[in-house]
Amino acid sequence: MPLGGLILLTSCAYLGVLFAIAYWGDKRADAGRSIIANPYIYALSMAVYATSWTFYGSVGRAAVSGVGFLPIYLGPTLMAALFWLVLRKMIRISKANRITSIADFIAARYGKSALLGGLVTLIAVVGVIPYIALQLKAVSSSFLIFWQYPAIQMPSQSEAMGPLQDTALYVALLLALFTIVFGTRHLDATERHEGMVAAIAFESLVKLLAFLAVGIFVTFVLYDGFADIFDRAAQLPDIGQLLTLGGPAGTYSSWAALIFLSMLSILFLPRQFQISVVENVNENHLAKAIWLFPLYLLAINIFVLPITFAGLMHFSAGTVDADTFVLTLPMVHRQEALALLVFVGGLSAATGMVIVETIALSTMICNDLAMPLLLRWKALGLAQRRDLSRLLLGIRRGAILLLMLLGYMYYRAAGEAYALVSIGLVSFAAVAQFAPAMLGGMYWKQGSRAGALWGLSLGFLLWAYTLLLPAFAKSGWLPLSFIEQGPFAITWLKPTALFGLDGVDELGHSLFWSLLVNLGAYVGVSLFGRQSSREHAQALLFVDVFKSAGRGASLWRGSASMTEVIALVGRFLGPDRAAAAFANYASRRGQRSSADLVHFAEQQLAGAIGAASARVMLASVVQEEPLGMEEVLGILDETSQVIAYSRRLEQQSQELETATRELRAANERLRELDRLKDDFISTVTHELRTPLTSIRAFSEILNDNPDLEQAQRAQFIAIIVKESERLTRMINQVLDLAKLEAGRVEWHASEIDLAEVIDDALATTSQLMQERGVDIQLDLPPRVPPVIADRDRLLQVLLNLITNAIKFCDRESGRIGIAVQVLPEALQVDVRDNGRGIDAADQDTIFEKFRQAGDNLTEKPQGTGLGLPISRQIVEHFGGRLWVHSESGRSGTGKGATFSFTLPLGQSDVAVPGPGHETEDKT
């Protein structure tokens, strides 16, 4: 044993260097000049993923399954692409909620449930202990092999060793010591260990260099590069199966299952969570890690196959365990220095994993298993103890030691029975059970505590049944018949072919059933159950972490005395530290309400003892009031107010719509009126021009021909006078109409006798009638009831109708009839002529402005075309109607036309008793 002393010395020196680095890192951190605050250290520390399982185990696995060792590294590479999406959210959530472990994460997400936290811790511990055992085994067996140098001899199992001679025990104790010193030096609310991270990053560097060194030595010193090795390896038996899929390398489905599994484990292994989430200094470091971490994995794997083939070619089958090729190849070629480097590399791979894993697990055990139990155990009176920070540290140290010893015991009991790689995969499958609750919790608000509890427990049970129990059976702890025939010989309960599912490899089989049941229970129970308000609040905090501006809504209601809260936090963090934290908080935020303060205290405590315990502890000081009737009513009131507001809004929007519709209609009407006005103006000017033209023409004739005959001159002048009169009349009428339409006419309404007005009208027109030789026939009732109207205006209407009748009645034997009828509620006046009548088509248009019956082009216009429109306006003003009735279909049939209008009888007027009685009679 010439090398023995050197090996021990080197190991101790290496651990010493680690101590030094960690110590330096912590000192720098205390001084505020962190050495790990850079993305390269972060990415390197992430490489704690590559354990001795990678360092020694990859070659071992490659010797059996060729490229089948790769999916475990391809999965993390793929997941690295999603780091920015998934891991960054995890980091953000954890920072915002002071989360320090996976158990804490899940417990906090589902309403700070202590039960859930405990369950997660249990799963993590049970799942990861074998993995720790694996590291111990790797260290001790590499040590034992190296110890034999220069002989190449596998440590035999038959050589029974007492625990005291077992190197693995000393390794375990030494590592426990290291972890305790740097993992639990003091209690920090953020639970970060800068020195430890620095040491881990250094270890990652060492193991990579060691592995690359062996790889280069084997590939380029022993052989002439890759092509040479592969060329020579072609003579190996079964080489074809190692270099293609479908054989022992695995089918495509098991390949995919491994990739999927390793994708989940890079997120959910406790040590990965510790390093990439809890120890993360700045989430922007993630960006570099996205490519640096996969690059690291690529580098550490590139020489695996060459080393495997070299080992297989060097050692005859069965003499040397393929798991040890990395170490035995340099040994057999007498490369002491290289072998020593490899040994140190393997040591660093194993220690790195063990240190981080035990720290992560001890945090979980302390915060989510031990503290909730102890705090609830009233007999201990823990809730009243002054200073609990020492107790917390004590629990953690105890947990680390316990974990290490558990790992050692597992190694002693089963470690020899099962190959390295399979143990690792069992652990991977265990932590994969966290995926539904974690990812669901981050992206799905509906996910509930009950769902997570059911999912996790069922998934864990199935994992244990389909993967852990068979492993136990293979280790000889259970009868093999348990696997081969199923429990009690029930075939469909066979752990490796549950419900008859056959033809899938063990891992894929277990993964399928456990994740199916896990996810199904999680989603199903969440969908059909109800969340409590606290769960819902936490769900919002987690899922919307990028939306809410850091600080979540404090759910604390009630009163707390400031001193009590500070004293409580002080008991866990130490009084000085607590006082400093609160002073800092007060100076930063100013005076806040007590709810905010309690929230801050809860965050501080959560960092130290976990979210669930923090809540329990705070509840002992804060008198949280139950929701009172008044508050419930207040909430209801608020809700009903909101509903009322929304109703009102709806109503207003409807009103707005109506108004818009009305406005639109009004707008259209205005446009129409505008158009009419334009029409009117152009028509008026046109009509005015006609008489003007003739006046001007005749005036010019008179002017140019002074020697015109007297008779002709007189005739012309008569025409001029007549046309001027027409013009004047027309202008008057236009003005009249404009006034009427603008509503600017002054009405002098009074009680009038219609018969009198008719007499006046006839008297005025008698001259014209005589000229034309028109007969008039008057038909008045014996007593005409009075009407309310403007006398002059009514006279205007009658004159217009009578002159029209005179103009249009028969030329030879003109006859006009005027009749007055007393209708029940109105007087009707008919003015009848015996002219040629009015075409049905013209009967409406004659009431429009400037429209006259007959052909305007061939016949000289006989009026202004404004009389009827004006008359209609007047009649309508008094509430009556004016219309025409003519039998004539064609012109010239001589049936004549009857213009009629009605005027309502003066109602309810004191001066008119008659109609009043009539109305009364009718009712």
Added chain:
Amino acid sequence: MANRTLWAQRLVALFLLGCLLFSYPLLALFDSRGEVFGIPLLFAYLFAAWALLIVLMIWVVEGSRR
């Protein structure tokens, strides 16, 4: 930051590409006993695809920082 969401999308695209490269139909194309420069085909393919993914990641992450 707007370019960060673009980042995330590019990275997701890379993830999907990786899934494609490392799974059944494409993998089967290279699952034979051929050799490239004396290196077995499947081995060469897996590491080349792996390296390609990493290069693309570097390009996405570092390239858009400028």
